[in-house]
Amino acid sequence: MRARCCRTGPRLRGILLVLFGAVTLAAAAADPDHSAIAPGVDRNHALLHGPEGAAAAGRVLADFYRRQDGEAGFAWWMGLPIAVRSRHAVVPEVRRWRYRVEFLRDAQRGDAAACRFSGAVVLRDPELGCDRAEQVRRYLDCRPADPSDVPSDLPGLPTDALIAQLDRDTENCPLLATRIVEVRARLAAATGAKPSGQ
Structure with missing residues (x-):
């Protein structure tokens, strides 16, 4: 039984790799300049402690601002756990983009x-x-x-x-x-x- 499991393991990993590749290619075709993929990575990194997490949060907020999407940008910021927001909010670059996004949202509303x-x-x-x-x-x-x-x-x-x-x-x-x-x-x-x- 153990031997059968081990024989099917590589096959399963191969299938998963093919599926992952197909999803990645589909995403690249839909978003050729990868503008939506990088923010997704940063959105995950924004949950991290320390400078890396704060830098990622700043990049995500800046991206929302460049897209002129104040509503979604501020909603993303407020959707972060309060402990994460509290840590990042003291970082000047995060504060800068957080308030610009909020200002943009208020003006658009x-x-x-x-x-x-x-x-x-x-x-x-x-x-x-x-x-x-x-x-x-x-x-x-x-x-x-x-x-x-x-x-x-x-x-x-x-x-x-x-x-x-x-x-x-x-x-x-x-x-x-x-x-x-x-x-x-x-x-x-x-x-x-x-x-x-x-």
Whole structure:
């Protein structure tokens, strides 16, 4: 009986390898650039302790953000065990993408109050770089159902520092300079700040 088991073992392993290969080929055909496979690996690794798990979580959140899927991205984050989230949330890169995904979700939902709150958190990130103008635009587009509820200022937001950063971004991000100037003008109009150059 034992000998028969051992003889069938290699055959079973061969069948499983063929099935695995077929599934892998089907996945590759459906997703030729492997954009859906790598995040799946990272989603498993995100459950790990330590830097590897945090790095994987950051990559998954960044991937959701690049796909502009705030709803699914934030749902994935909230679906992690609370102990995992607590560990990863203190890592700057994870925090950065977690809040950008939440801000994106709030904006896509049209939830003005949540959008203003999460947006203010994102806009305080000193590492926004050339993405700053896009985040400011999203923040300014947050609108409540009743237009009369739109505040004339942006409470809680360091607008002077933000405008100064946008001025620097026009030099640091020359390919986006026109867009940055437009967003800077919108922000100045919303806060009563002086136009650029005055």
